[in-house]
Amino acid sequence: MADMKTAAYICRGCGIGERVDAAQMAKIAEKEGKMNLVRSHEFLCSASGVQMIRDDIEKESVTHAVIAACSRRAKTEAFHFPAIALSRASIREGVIWSQPDTPEARETTQEMADDLVRMACAEVKKMKVPAGNPDVGRNKRILVVGGGVSGMTAAVEAAKAGYEVVLVEKEARLGGWAAKLWKRVPYREPYRDPADTGIDKLAAQVQSDKRIKVHLNSTIARTGGAPGRFTVEVATESGAVAAEEVGAIIQASGFTLYDATRLTEFGYGRSPNIVDQAGLEKLAREAAAKGEPIRRPSDGGEVKTVAFVQCAGQRDATGRHLPYCSGFCCNTSIKQALYFKDANPAVDTVVIYTDLRTPGNGEDFYRSAQAKGVVFTKGKVLSVEPTDKTLTVRFQDLILNEDTAIENVDLVVLATGQVPNSGVNIDLPPEEQEKLEVKPVSILNLAYRQGKDLPQLKWGFADSHFICFPYETRRTGIYAAGPVRRPMDIAQAIEDATGAALKAIQAVENAELGRAAHPRSGDLSFPIVRLEGCTQCKRCTVECPFGAIDEDEKRYPVFNESRCRRCGTCMGACPVRVISFENYSVDTVGSQIKAVDVPDEFSEKPRILVLACENDAYPALDMAGMRRLTYSPFVRVIPVRCLGSVNTIWITDALNSGYDGVMLMGCRHGEDYQCHFVKGSELASYRMGNIDDTLKQLALETERVATYEVAITDIERVPQLINDYAAKIKEIGLSPLKGFG
Amino acid sequence: MTQAVATNQTILVVGGGISGVTAALEAAECGKDVVLVEKNPALGGRTTMLYRYFPKLCHPTCGLEINLRRIKANPRVRVLTMAEVTGIAGTRGDYTATIRIAPRYVNGNCTACGACAEAVETMVDDPFNYSLNRTKAAYLPHAMAYPLRYVLHPSIIGTPDAERAKAACKYSAIDLDMKEETIKLKAGAVIWATGWQPYDAAKIQPYGYDRFANVITSVEFERLADPRGPTGGAILRPSDGKQAKNVAFIQCAGSRDENHLRHCSRICCMASLKQTNYVRESYGEEAKSTIYYIDIRAIDRFEEFYAKVKSDPRVKFIKSKVARIAEDAKTKDVVLHGVDTEGYHRYANTHDLCVLAIGMEPSVPAERIPAEVIADSSGFIEATPEGSAIFGAGCATNALDVNRSVQSATAAALRAIQVINQVARAEA
Amino acid sequence: MSEALNEQALARYRNDFLKEVEERVEEGEWVKMCMQCGVCAGSCPFGPHWQHSPQKIFMMIRAGKREEVLTSDSMWMCTSCYNCVVRCPRQLPITQIIHGLATYAHRLGLAPRDQPTRHFSRLFWKNCTRAGRVNELKLTLGLYFKDGLVSGIKKAWALRNIGLGMLLAKRLNPFELIRGHECSDKAGIQKMLKKAHELENRRRGFQE
Structure with a gap:
């Protein structure tokens, strides 16, 4: 990497300069981070600060930069340098705003800031500006x-x-x-x-x-x-x-209309005079073609009374029919009742419903039907029974609180639902x-x-x-x-x-x-696989939430980059770590983990790694900082694209290098999941379920790795989780692995 | 930004709520240039002021974070905040919009460090919390505000407080000489997505919203449940800060009513069902919710959520439009009077708090839209007016929930793109 | 007369009570617009005293419960406070419909016979249409003696002081009992009322 030129920019603004020693951070960036260029600025996001960076990119050919200032979520317009690799150390939200401003806290606050600089330097050196997926398709049909x-x-x-x-x-x-x-x-x-x-x-x-x-x-x-x-x-x-x-x-x-023959309770099939909504449409079209009114299917008799049974085989709690509401059927029954009323107001039409669902302007249509004389009855239909030529509809009238019946009904329409x-x-x-x-x-x-x-x-x-x-x-x-x-x-x-x-x-x-689709829209990075190391274990192909990876005849994964959403689940799944993104890889995170200065076992300063989903947990931590909610100074937070991208090597690496605990913060999974990559957090939790064995092998307590479901609103909860976890670590003691890593 | 360069291949999106943001992003991610105009100081609209979404009970700010990341990453979207469109002249493919930008008194130097807020003493109503609390007159609209930049309330301009704010800012971000300005922009197509506002609850006289402290609206209840809200997420009633464990929800507060809003506002049934979860989340076994309704409109897949809530013994459903609310003068409890129409039972039920599931009306009524639009009897505008390229999107067009707003906004984005592509072809 | 009317209605409308109400009851065409929200029921100050709320009566009409509706005393309890009307989300003229139903039930002879409001209404109507203006003394006495001589005397005795007071204040003229004053064109008034009656009958399709 001859042409890599690194630079670190330390901001002293927003109180950073007063709370931590920026000169020391600069020194760390230079000596430990091995940055080619280190500059400090009193107000880095100002026009002059930004210009300074821009000049360095142009004149000094800086290709990789660390910005140690505010969170990567803040000041994005100012720090917009798409041509270079960029890592941002959150000194403001992640350090000075989340640590108490007291003399006692000064030392640990400084350590935090120093580590974040080390981490960013380590990360940026492993990053490349994504060149974009070369395997693009240009068909626009x-x-x-x-x-x-x-x-x-x-x-x-x-x-x-x-x-x-x-x-x-x-x-x-x-x-x-x-x-x-x-x-x-x-x-x-x-x-x-x-x-x-x-x-x-x-x-x-x-x-x-x-x-x-x-x-x-x-x-x-x-x-x-x-x-x-x-x-x-x-x-x-x-x-x-x-x-x-x-x-x-x-x-x-x-969709296909729900199979009405399953609605034996409503007599479907026992009389041609019982139809579903599709059946009624057919009758209406045939009648209209002949220019005649709709007639009773059984014998062509005159239709004097029509009953509509709403929610037929829908909203069903018994498990026999559709559990959901199809949403269109109330309005459809109203429309069909008007087929009769508009042709002949003397025809009686009754809609039997439990909740009439005509949202928005549907309310006008409902009123219009009432005005035209369609009768609406809140009730539960119990049965539809064919009699001689007509039908009897038995129902429980929910307003008048009685079981009752409408007799001599010529036509019953069952409002069945949509099956996709x-x-x-x-x-x-x-x-x-x-x-x-x-x-x-x-x-x-x-x-x-x-x-x-x-x-x-x-x-x-x-x-x-x-x-x-x-x-x-x-x-x-x-x-x-x-x-x-x-x-x-x-x-x-x-x-x-x-x-x-x-x-x-x-x-x-x-x-x-060659850009990613939602939710990382515009992302030019894509998974790169080193096939020579692949063991054909198929985990990536099985676990990819988006079915982006196929297998060739030899069972090697075939990545279809345009199908990929860049969540990194494949990278997290890969046991031999041959999958990476140019700007996000086992190395970019792994090197950050290793860059942290882990004090020895006598220091009483544990180190806790937090891997936080960048979309929810990380913003929650940011906002905790904005609210000046403080948390343990012993955590080192790394945002990840998705918990699904977390490779267990990061965890074993961390524990081996003397970290005392690892917290994984991802989104809710399972029913009502909130994971943006659908399966990422679920897979992570599944993988972490297996980590206990690893911990046992390392002779470590199972508490040393903990997985949390965190929502973006958990602004108060996240600091609490961290503090509780830090207390727990204190309780079980520092890691015995310190100094061996 | 005051000089936004735009051409007749630019799409102008009016309104920065979920619909406007979606329309802007979907169009920009197709490679189109978009100017997004929002009258408030931050994007996000009303969804940012909700605690959770139904039916997943997930958080609107989660989706907002994704959308803000999309905006930050996409130079094709240019955002104008505190800006209002005051006029649109021209025809399909060739519009000129006049935009009035109110002074923020804070420029792009702002780092959101908060020093100005610390310096300022004046307190003003906090619009983010529907004025349920007060905030400093130098404020960040909310923690996820975009742009992440403070605002000075106009009431302190010219007072020592403004000078204090200016003095506190180390970064020359406060500019007290900012003036209102008016700019003109070209656009080939316009997406009108100005959203909704809650109906004025005080107009529903028998419910005494303007007389009884413990009668609040559903949007206010969202703020009470939200940890970012005035009570830090504790459901405490306004009169005395007592825990509100026994909560009444009145459906169709303003909606489906010829005296108020003629339409059904669609979202309120689901909103109340969702809010019963807030009560339970806060008070567990002691929680008691009662929903007074005409029809529960948990349409399509939402039915499952309704079924779940219905199976909770702590939630009671009464089919009744509440006739009136009285206040117990001593306890300030609210007493709801009415008749359960299922079988006819008269009730006078006492609750700690009453939440009006307030109806939706367009936030900019059609007659105040400075362009030619077609509106229905509720003031909602047509999404696809013939011959015009001013497309309606989201709740400006109908009472919609979030998924339907997004759907409508995405469709509007395509309609705008069709016009832009036509213009581009004509010019090529 | 009323029985004939009733039979006529029964023949004409078979079991379709809603249509009968729409055609024959004042504002009856609004009944179908009710969406059963129940706000009228809860708004009525007389709520606890009647059997069926307006919304329930409307539902009963739609359900064809002719006998129950027309013999119900609920309609006779309405005091015309209009609470229901101002609150009805469908803007139904509920008060008018209720009075319309009462009137109709009365004309058919189905209204509860001893219902006090009905009795008073009948007295009032007779009293005021006879002379073109109300004779308060006769009206009051008619009401007092509704349940017979003894009960009437008792009621009058109980209120004797008020009566005396009114007499002294010249608010009560005992000579009204003999004839009472009348409006100047009594025949004209009666002609007018007759005409109105005819018009209504024609409009509602009553044949008497």
Whole structure:
């Protein structure tokens, strides 16, 4: 590394100069850190301070710099030097703000600052400015799987932005669910009357757009590659297979209506006069085609009374049906009741519901239906019984508090829910797959090591962060849109598909530049593997939360950099440590751990390593500092991309070099996980579960390694955890390994 | 930054809440130039003032941290804070926006060291905590504020306090001569994402928000539960600081009501269900929550969360729109009067605290938007007005929860990009 | 007359009580707009004294509970305070509907016979329509002697001091008992009322 030129900049501002000896820090940077250039400044983030650094980069050819000032989260605009490798030592938040300003504390505070300088110097020397992933794909076409409202909208919207689209639909015609409807729920003022579906217009738009290529009667036989370079085999019903090259994929495979034959309690199948919402749409369209009113299916008799059973097979606590609410069905029943009322106000329509869910302007539609005479009854339907020609609906009236019945009902509509068409649940063990009554058919047929379809979060919905980042899935460059992502109505599906089209466009643009996608968007680093050291253990390929790594014939990992989210889980998993990033590696962290000055066993000064998730635990520590909450001076904090990236070698290294304890702070995992890399913190906790053996081998107490779930709001809790842990270490005594490391 | 260079290939995003930030980032990460305008001194909007999100009970600041990192890393997003768009002229693909920037009195030198706050004596209402507490007149909006820069409250300008702040700052970051300025920006497309505000609870007279100390709104309750809030996360009632263990939640406070807000605000049912968790988190077995509702609108996958809360014996559900609230003059307890409509039971229930699940209204009503927009009867604007490139996003368009706001903002970003790409093609 | 009306309604509306109310009860077309929030029930100062709240009555109408609704005494308890109306989130004219229902039940002869409010209303109507203005003395006495001579005398005796006081203050004129003063165009008033009655019957489809 002949051309590496290092520099350290020590800031004395914000009280650093008064609280710690900056000259000593400078000396450490120079002597121990071996920095080529060391400068101190009274106000480093000022124009003159920044200019000083800039000049050094330009005139002195500084390539690697340490900034010992405030947290890496502060003053990011000032300290923005993308061309060099940069390590920031948090002297302000991490030292002087988190330590008491007392004469007694002065010594340990100084030691902390000195160590942070040592660590930053050690780290920066191991870092490289990421050069960017050379294996970029430049294909910018977008594949849309599914030709319903969601798929067609995604196609049209992407095309409008200038992108080419390939749309694959398994049926012979476009339209999906919406094409089966007679009308749709109104989506703009005045939210009063059922509206035209507009589906024919949309389909015509798709078919006439030169940028959109449509494959009908087709499914995806195979999807391989990565963002920017997916190769897709489109299989047509006739047996022909077409190859398509695309850059990103939108899965808009929609939903299937819940199987009403399972609703024996509501008599489905026992009378043709009991239909689901799809059945009613069919009746409505047929009637409209004939210009006649909807008739009773059993005998063509006049329909005088219609009852709608809400939440049929949904919101079910028994485990027999869908546990969730499908969200669209209240408005749909209102719309369907209006099919009758608008045609003939004399028809009685009753909607039996437990909670009527018409949020937003749906309230207007609800009012409109009431005004037109649709009756709403809060109740629980107990049974639907066919009688001679009609039906009896028995229900518990929750307002009048009685079991009652509506007799002579001509038609009963069951508002059943949406089951996402999400393909194969790849997380289900093979023996469980075997047990399934209906074998799911894969949608994407991904040629990925980890399975054929998008991983599912719950109940088949294929997303991963459904609050803040609803489009993110665990397969980079593949986005779910419409009811396959979450139960939804047409209006939401249109919005959803438009957003998904943006994400797909973003994926192809970033793939071209070799940049990471969410959550490390723009990151140019990528995992580099030294295959000659690889033992083909497959841990990386199995553990990667994003299915980025495949295996070749010899079972060596094949990294698909454009599929990678840069969390470092593979690096944490690798037992032989052959995986690294240019600016984040076993070495960048390991060398920091080793750089810390570990006092001998007589000093009564333990050293505790804290590996903190950079997104939650580390900011919490920062904010604790901002609030001047103090914690033990014996901790040395290193932010990590994700706890999943923590390689156990760091822990054994730390313990071997005389650290007295290691705290790992990551995000909540399991149900309602908060890990941004979905599985990172869970894997870390799993790995740490096995660390006890290592500790026993080292003849150390198991308490010397502790894992915590920390949230970003744990501003008061984090210092407390540290202090409790420091007390614990004091209690069990300093490490017997000191001095042997 | 006052001189933001922008062209008709720039996207102007108005509003720096979750929707605006999302729209700006999603567009910028597609390679587009964005100017993000926020009227407050920091980005993040109302979600930063929430303690937890439903249904995962995770923290909004967690997502905020990711988004702020994205902003810090992306030079394509330029942020203007304390700035308001006062006019938008022009047509699709060629707009000129007029932006008024209020003086912050603190420049880019600020290191957020806090010396000015220590020096200043004047206290002002803390907007971050819905004025439930007071803060120094030199303040950091909150710990995760971006930009991480202090603000001087205008009320101290010209007073000795301002001079004290100036004197305390070693870094010449305080500039008392800052003046309001107006700039003009070009933009090809505009995303209007000015979000929502809680409906004025005092207008719901029978609930006595303006008369009874222990009647508060759901957004205020978030601040009570939040460790960053005025009570440090302790759920203490305003009248006497007593632990509020028996809490009533009134749904549809303002919403679904022709006398107030005609629409259903969508989020309030889930918000109250979530807030029952706060009570339990604080008081365990002693916690008692009662939800007074018309319909529980735990739509789609949220149903699971509702089912979970419903199975908790410490949470009671009463199907009733509360008729009125009275205050016990001595204890300051609140007494809720009404009828449980399921089977008809009259009640007069005493609670320590009553939380009004307050409705959402657009924070900038359509008639005050300085551009041509189409609005519905609630004042929400249309996301995709025909012929125009002023796109609505987030709660400016409807009462939305976070995931729907993000969805709407992402869609709006694409709509803006379509316009920008058209402009680019035309100019190429 | 009232029985005929009732049978007529029964024939016409079969079991569709909601439609009957919509067509025949003042403001009855609003009943369907209720969303069962119950704020009216909780807002009524007479709440504890009646059997069915307005919201429940509306639900009973939708459920076709004709007999129960029309014979209920709840409608007769309304004091027209309008609390329910100002609070109703759907802006239903609840007070008017309640009075409308009471009137309708009365016309059909189904309203509870001995309900005091109904008795008073009937007295009041007779009293004021006869002469075009209210004869307070007759109205009061009519009310006192509602339950018979002995009970009437007892009530009057209990309030004798007030009566005397009013007499002295010239707020009570015993000669009103003989004839009482009347409005100048009594026939005109009655003609007008008759016309109004006819109009209403026509509008509501009553045939008498």
